Amino acid sequence: MIRPVLLTVLLLSPQAFAAAPVELERREATPQEVASFKEFYVSAPGQPVFSATRAPGARAWEVGAVVSGAPYRGLGALCRATKREFAYDARAPKESRWSERRTVRLAWLDRRAGCPAPARPAELAQRIPDAELIPLMNNYITLLQRARLLFSGNTSCAPLRSDRFALRSFDVSAPPFGKEELHGLVFENERGARATVWVKKRGAELLPWDVACSQ
Known part of the structure; x- marks a missing residue:
């Protein structure tokens, strides 16, 4: 019968032996990191969301901040938004520890007023009309x-x-x-x-x- 053969193929596929995802260690951003970002991002709108992660066994923390712009209406049911991602370098001079990593364009469909965003909207790697x-x-x-x-x-x-x-x-x-x-x-x-x-x-x-x- 074909079912046992298929089962054998699935059991021997590379995915069956894939390593489990590494669980990162997480913490809150320190008051010093938050204050440093506010000095860097002094005049722009939006509330930052901070993250700090570290791989098991690593010494350095990877600290970042994301600032999301307000959603806006496109054509018909299309909603768009942008978010800016920033990275922190604790070893850099005080005045240049934060830098912008990238700007992310987002899109989703929702006819409701205000364009409420889903948990994970799609990203646009390129501009698309x-x-x-x-x-x-x-x-x-x-x-x-x-x-x-x-x-x-x-x-x-x-x-x-x-x-x-x-x-x-x-x-x-x-x-x-x-x-x-x-x-x-x-x-x-x-x-x-x-x-x-x-x-x-x-x-x-x-x-x-x-x-x-x-x-």
Whole structure:
């Protein structure tokens, strides 16, 4: 019977032997770290959220701060927001211990007033116009399901073809796809493996065109 064979394959797959995620040590930001950030970020709006983590056995703490901007309405049900991420270097001179690491663009769909944000909105790795982004957000589940056949033909994606994924971000292609841009839907499974489904537009139709995976 086929069921025992499938079970054997699953038990012997690389995911079965994957190491458990490392549990980071966490603490509150110190009053000195908070005061240092307020001096650095003196005139900008938004309340910072601090984090301090350390890997097991490490001596140094990685301290960061995130400042989220207010959500704003895009086209139709589209909501957008940005957040700025900052990193702290305790060894740097006092006046330059904080630096901006990156600005993150976020998007989600919600017709309610005020655009209440979900727990984890999708990130935009590249700027995408509202009219192009909304169809991708409305159809990402269908596009993922239709791309499952492409997983089987890709060495890095084949072991993930039956996994459950959550949408994490949107991207825009660069070569090797040539002059025509493709949109990428980036998904993540519960183990942190990522699968990107590259989507081509043909008229009003969205077609899964290629996949790429990393574990």
